[in-house]
Amino acid sequence: MTELSLGAARQILDSQPFSGLVGARITEFGDGDAVLEVDVREELTQQNGFLHGGVVSYAADNALTFAAGTTLGPAVLTGGFSIQYVRPASGRTLIARASVVHTGRRQAVVRCDLYTADDTGTETLCAVAQGTVLSARPT
Amino acid sequence: MTELSLGAARQILDSQPFSGLVGARITEFGDGDAVLEVDVREELTQQNGFLHGGVVSYAADNALTFAAGTTLGPAVLTGGFSIQYVRPASGRTLIARASVVHTGRRQAVVRCDLYTADDTGTETLCAVAQGTVLSARPT
Amino acid sequence: MTELSLGAARQILDSQPFSGLVGARITEFGDGDAVLEVDVREELTQQNGFLHGGVVSYAADNALTFAAGTTLGPAVLTGGFSIQYVRPASGRTLIARASVVHTGRRQAVVRCDLYTADDTGTETLCAVAQGTVLSARPT
Amino acid sequence: MTELSLGAARQILDSQPFSGLVGARITEFGDGDAVLEVDVREELTQQNGFLHGGVVSYAADNALTFAAGTTLGPAVLTGGFSIQYVRPASGRTLIARASVVHTGRRQAVVRCDLYTADDTGTETLCAVAQGTVLSARPT
Numbered sequence: 067m068t069e070l071s072l073g074a075a076r077q078i079l080d081s082q083p084f085s086g087l088v089g090a091r092i093t094e095f096g097d098g099d100a101v102l103e104v105d106v107r108e109e110l111t112q113q114n115g116f117l118h119g120g121v122v123s124y125a126a127d128n129a130l131t132f133a134a135g136t137t138l139g140p141a142v143l144t145g146g147f148s149i150q151y152v153r154p155a156s157g158r159t160l161i162a163r164a165s166v167v168h169t170g171r172r173q174a175v176v177r178c179d180l181y182t183a184d185d186t187g188t189e190t191l192c193a194v195a196q197g198t199v200l201s202a203r204p205t
Numbered sequence: 206m207t208e209l210s211l212g213a214a215r216q217i218l219d220s221q222p223f224s225g226l227v228g229a230r231i232t233e234f235g236d237g238d239a240v241l242e243v244d245v246r247e248e249l250t251q252q253n254g255f256l257h258g259g260v261v262s263y264a265a266d267n268a269l270t271f272a273a274g275t276t277l278g279p280a281v282l283t284g285g286f287s288i289q290y291v292r293p294a295s296g297r298t299l300i301a302r303a304s305v306v307h308t309g310r311r312q313a314v315v316r317c318d319l320y321t322a323d324d325t326g327t328e329t330l331c332a333v334a335q336g337t338v339l340s341a342r343p344t
Numbered sequence: 345m346t347e348l349s350l351g352a353a354r355q356i357l358d359s360q361p362f363s364g365l366v367g368a369r370i371t372e373f374g375d376g377d378a379v380l381e382v383d384v385r386e387e388l389t390q391q392n393g394f395l396h397g398g399v400v401s402y403a404a405d406n407a408l409t410f411a412a413g414t415t416l417g418p419a420v421l422t423g424g425f426s427i428q429y430v431r432p433a434s435g436r437t438l439i440a441r442a443s444v445v446h447t448g449r450r451q452a453v454v455r456c457d458l459y460t461a462d463d464t465g466t467e468t469l470c471a472v473a474q475g476t477v478l479s480a481r482p483t
Numbered sequence: 484m485t486e487l488s489l490g491a492a493r494q495i496l497d498s499q500p501f502s503g504l505v506g507a508r509i510t511e512f513g514d515g516d517a518v519l520e521v522d523v524r525e526e527l528t529q530q531n532g533f534l535h536g537g538v539v540s541y542a543a544d545n546a547l548t549f550a551a552g553t554t555l556g557p558a559v560l561t562g563g564f565s566i567q568y569v570r571p572a573s574g575r576t577l578i579a580r581a582s583v584v585h586t587g588r589r590q591a592v593v594r595c596d597l598y599t600a601d602d603t604g605t606e607t608l609c610a611v612a613q614g615t616v617l618s619a620r621p622t
Binding site for chain 4: 285287312337
């Protein structure tokens with residue numbers, strides 16, 4: 067595999083139209099870890115003004131996949147994930163921190179903690195996720 | 206609880222700005238079931254032209270929650286869900302069919318099958334999900 | 345792969361010492377489906393007299409894996425699963441019915457419904473599960 | 484709620500016949516954490532000599548539940564969990580370390596890391612899990 071740089075990871079994210087629609091950015095990438103951030107705005111909310119769960123699950127899905135990309139390379143397929151919401155999400159920025167807990171030749175198992183940061187930078191946990199990502203390379 | 210009609214469910218969906226951004230609609234609602242549809246467009250894809258997994262997970266999350274709303278009423282909190290992607294999603298329309306498998310006073314357990322329909326209406330399974338939704342009513 | 349018969353599946357189950365300790369049997373096997381049964385006895389319960397969740401999760405894990413074996417062959421590795429308990433389990437027999445929802449060359453996605461049957465044979469849903477099983481064959 | 488001591492938690496475990504059949508013990512309990520251990524023996528294995536996945540999932544289920552008991556009290560119901568196996572488990576002792584990541588009045592979200600320790604005490608990760616546990620107290 068080709069080891070990916072943060073710059074290369076950002077290029078991949080930029081080539082995902084849906085990530086552009088949501089407004090996601092990668093702020094850390096390497097050594098089994100990836101951090102994805104989304105600025106909260108009214109378009110991303112649900113009927114009560116909180117961040118829509120679908121935005122949180124998008125961030126979990128994508129952060130898990132990028133973290134796996136640091137160990138499996140760029141050709142990966144997300145197998146699936148489980149997410150538990152711990153409180154309604156509000157604040158200025160959604161931050162998804164994903165870390166590979168184990169990687170093999172064929173798949174990686176990854177966890178993700180999802181926080182919202184308020185205007186002072188104080189972070190509050192809003193969800194936790196874990197999932198598996200498969201290598202899409204011919205084996 | 207107040208039993209919700211399809212019309213009332215559509216009003217709730219319409220009051221979710223993120224569902225408007227994605228372009229979701231409810232086509233069935235009642236008796237433990239809800240169907241959510243999203244027309245596939247370029248803005249919703251990932252880097253290889255397939256529907257982004259985050260769109261599929263958004264649809265699972267929201268369809269599960271609406272299905273639970275048919276038994277728990279409008280005041281619900283999604284506890285979490287697990288999703289497994291079975292193939293890359295492409296086609297004309299994403300269809301999320303969710304059904305309550307058990308409901309109690311405090312929570313419902315719901316499953317969701319996610320399909321894409323092509324121009325001829327032929328449906329192909331792209332993911333399966335299951336989750337729990339909590340009643341938010343004071344007990 | 346070698347297609348497995350019900351008899352061959354039973355031999356595999358019989359060669360699992362833990363399945364013997366629990367007292368599991370396979371009653372159906374083939375075409376993407378597997379049914380595993382466990383007779384409820386005091387040794388399998390928790391502190392309130394219900395079947396221990398660990399017995400239910402064992403049955404889900406093993407039924408998922410056997411169902412995948414009908415499509416992937418005997419050399420499989422269970423990747424993981426998600427289980428939601430819908431009510432405390434009691435009765436005469438625990439019945440885990442698993443069905444493959446999608447199978448590829450490398451992995452199968454499987455769902456499982458878990459029931460308890462009482463003395464009259466009436467079945468009550470106690471849990472639902474879904475998981476992934478990987479082919480362990482060299483590819 | 485009554486805060487539980489390690490001794491009280493051990494009494495609850497001892498009153499679970501299935502935990503006796505498996506041979507589980509609690510080695511730490513308090514402040515959101517619980518550690519459950521199971522000595523590996525031939526009766527707990529599958530057909531290839533590894534620890535059966537059902538033993539690992541039992542340990543995850545029970546450790547999650549005990550960890551939640553440190554914050555929710557003794558009357559709890561396990562809602563469900565997701566487990567990903569990262570490698571076949573072998574060694575001398577299975578160790579399930581569970582920690583509450585968030586607790587509310589009605590439910591706790593808990594993660595669990597599962598290791599096997601060999602004769603030298605060296606630990607190897609074999610699975611990760613996360614789940615939800617509900618308070619069973621009248622509210």
